[in-house]
Amino acid sequence: MKKHHLAFALPLLACGTESRSDGDEAGSLTNTPLTASASASASATDGTGTGPDDGNTGPDSVDGTGNDGPAAPKFDVGPGDFCDMKDPGVYCTSENSAIECGISGDVVSEDDCDPDECLPGVGCVQCLDGQYTCMAEKVMVCNAAAVPPAWQVFEVCDPAAGEVCDLGITTCVPGAPVGTNVPTGEYYQFADFQTGATAFLGGYDVDSWEDRLYVLNFSNTIDVYQVELLDSDGDGLLEPNQHPDNPEEPGAIEQRLITYVETIPTFGTPSLSSSELLALEDRIYIGGSALTENVFGGAITQITTPPAWAPYFAHIAHDDVNNVWYASNESQRRVFQHDAVTNTWGIAFYYPELAGDHMDGMEVVTDPNTGIPYVYVSDMTSDFIGQYRLDPIQGWVQENLFSYVGTSGAPVEGMGFGALYHFWATAGNSVYEIGGGDLSDYVDPPG
Numbered sequence: 001m002k003k004h005h006l007a008f009a010l011p012l013l014a015c016g017t018e019s020r021s022d023g024d025e026a027g028s029l030t031n032t033p034l035t036a037s038a039s040a041s042a043s044a045t046d047g048t049g050t051g052p053d054d055g056n057t058g059p060d061s062v063d064g065t066g067n068d069g070p071a072a073p074k075f076d077v078g079p080g081d082f083c084d085m086k087d088p089g090v091y092c093t094s095e096n097s098a099i100e101c102g103i104s105g106d107v108v109s110e111d112d113c114d115p116d117e118c119l120p121g122v123g124c125v126q127c128l129d130g131q132y133t134c135m136a137e138k139v140m141v142c143n144a145a146a147v148p149p150a151w152q153v154f155e156v157c158d159p160a161a162g163e164v165c166d167l168g169i170t171t172c173v174p175g176a177p178v179g180t181n182v183p184t185g186e187y188y189q190f191a192d193f194q195t196g197a198t199a200f201l202g203g204y205d206v207d208s209w210e211d212r213l214y215v216l217n218f219s220n221t222i223d224v225y226q227v228e229l230l231d232s233d234g235d236g237l238l239e240p241n242q243h244p245d246n247p248e249e250p251g252a253i254e255q256r257l258i259t260y261v262e263t264i265p266t267f268g269t270p271s272l273s274s275s276e277l278l279a280l281e282d283r284i285y286i287g288g289s290a291l292t293e294n295v296f297g298g299a300i301t302q303i304t305t306p307p308a309w310a311p312y313f314a315h316i317a318h319d320d321v322n323n324v325w326y327a328s329n330e331s332q333r334r335v336f337q338h339d340a341v342t343n344t345w346g347i348a349f350y351y352p353e354l355a356g357d358h359m360d361g362m363e364v365v366t367d368p369n370t371g372i373p374y375v376y377v378s379d380m381t382s383d384f385i386g387q388y389r390l391d392p393i394q395g396w397v398q399e400n401l402f403s404y405v406g407t408s409g410a411p412v413e414g415m416g417f418g419a420l421y422h423f424w425a426t427a428g429n430s431v432y433e434i435g436g437g438d439l440s441d442y443v444d445p446p447g
Contacts, residue, residue: 083107092118114371115322125149134165134395136339137346139172159336159347160309167395175334177352179386179398185438187385188243189406190422191256192432199225199260204273206426207284208418213258214279215426216414220272222264222284225431227419230255240420241436241444245405249436256420256433267300268292273413273428274314274330276362287313287327307345310336315362315414319373326375330358335375335388348375349388349396355408356380361415361425368445374399376417382410382425382434387442402439417443 082091083101090100098118100108113124117131127133129144133151141154157163157172164175193200203217213225229238232255242251269275269288278285283295289312291303306312306327313327325338326348337348356379366373375388387400404410411427418424421444422435435443 090121090123092120098123119149122148126151131392132167132170133392134167134337134346134348134390136337136342136344137163137165138339138342138344139165139167139170141170157346159307159345162347164347164349165395167391167393175347175350177333178349178388178396179352179401181352181354181384182401183384183403184400185402186245186405187402187435187437187439188245189382189404189410190240190243190253190420190433190436192430193256193258195429199258200431201260202429203431204426204428205276205414206424206431207277207279207416208424209279209281211419212261212279213419213424213431214264214277214284214416215431216270216272216275216277216286217263218272220266220270220275222277222286224261224264225258226261228257228259229420230257240422241440243436246437248440258431264294267294268302271312274312276313276315276414277416278316278318279416279418285316285318287316289313291316291325291327304338304343307336310345314360317362317364317375319364319366319375321366321371321373326362326364328359328362328377330360330380333359333377333379335362335377348390351377351386351388351398354379354381354386354401355383356412361385361412363415363417363423365417365443367442369442374442376415376423378412378415378425380412381408382406382412382432383408385423385434385439400438400442402437404434405437406434421445 082099083105086101088101088103090098092098096113096118098111098113102108111124116124116126117128119125119128125148127142127149129142131142132154133140137157137159138153139155140151142149143152155172157165162175163172166173195202201217201223203215203223205216207214211227213227215223217223229240231238233252239249239254241249243253244250268286269290269292270286271288275286275288283293285291285293290305291313293301293303310329312329314329315327317326319326327336328334334350335348336345338345358380359377360380361378363376364373365376372389377386378384383404385402386398387402388396389399391397410432412425413427415423415425420433422433424431424433
């Protein structure tokens with residue numbers, strides 16, 4: 001299952017312009033090694049030119065006679081040449097791919113190991129000797145003796161008592177806020193669609209896929225809107241991050257329009273203002289007292305239910321790189337992590353107070369430049385957006401805290417990401433667009 005936060009399409013824009021393809025798609029990251037390693041083998045000391053096999057079929061000497069001098073350099077320029085001059089076996093590339101070489105110097109197979117690891121001689125494995133990780137409520141250690149190496153339970157935390165997995169000391173500890181409330185960057189507001197003045201019909205909880213917004217309305221059905229960006233400054237360019245306060249892209253905010261498209265009937269277990277959505281190209285998910293999937297034109301399926309210590313999902317998000325669900329409710333500023341193998345939940349991390357009465361926004365967005373999935377959190381106001389990642393050594397760390405340049409205290413009753421590479425938040429009688437600035441470094445595609 002894929003989300004829309006890596007290499008996703010730029011929402012359909014006015015004037016027929018389109019510049020991206022997204023939704024995540026973190027898709028499958030296929031790494032094709034393009035090495036440029038020069039290998040020079042000396043010819044045989046007896047002058048026959050029958051020294052070590054360098055993978056070339058011609059003579060080894062620089063003059064073409066096969067009798068004199070060192071072999072000419074051989075450059076590997078593609079996957080077809082990767083195995084030249086290599087013994088049969090499995091090799092790991094710097095792109096975390098496993099390549100098996102055959103006896104004739106050919107590539108037998110190539111596997112992208114992300115998000116797992118490549119072990120020389122073995123191939124793709126879950127983990128490497130000495131590694132630890134957190135899976136929901138469990139501290140996991142790599143069992144390197146297993147064939148292939150795999151994770152095994154090291155310690156089980158008690159989330160009901162507020163315990164979390166701490167990778168820094170590889171044990172369970174009482175949860176404490178990770179990071180500070182000192183801003184490290186800025187972002188802006190670009191649009192605010194109000195009921196009565198625009199096509200917006202009202203509601204809470206929102207997500208986006210390409211140029212579509214999905215909003216849970218006051219009747220617990222889902223209204224779908226199309227977002228359109230206009231070249232309102234007439235310069236022939238569509239500039240979603242242009243803002244008078246943005247030093248990187250200064251100028252007037254370009255006009256946005258939203259158009260109502262359709263309404264999706266009620267499904268799942270929605271509760272107004274506490275049942276966040278997650279939208280994909282062909283389906284949509286909703287929180288509440290269960291996590292439910294609705295495949296457009298197909299089945300409605302309950303994926304999982306909340307743990308007893310946190311009886312509903314006010315917010316949901318999915319990490320497509322590691323195939324992990326995250327969730328939260330509005331109390332205690334804590335993010336939950338799911339383990340699909342055991343269908344259990346744990347507390348991933350707590351975050352500090354961010355100028356709001358309680359937690360009311362969460363999203364996972366994969367950085368299209370680095371492939372790193374980040375968990376973004378917000379309080380009930382949009383004054384701050386916290387950015388977190390799971391470091392394989394330190395555990396959860398606060399990468400950044402972005403502060404809001406705009407109307408302080410703008411309500412957040414659900415937050416999503418997608419259209420125009422920006423975050424979207426609902427406030428009952430409005431849906432508004434925030435992002436750009438320093439946030440764009442982590443969500444905008446290259447180029």
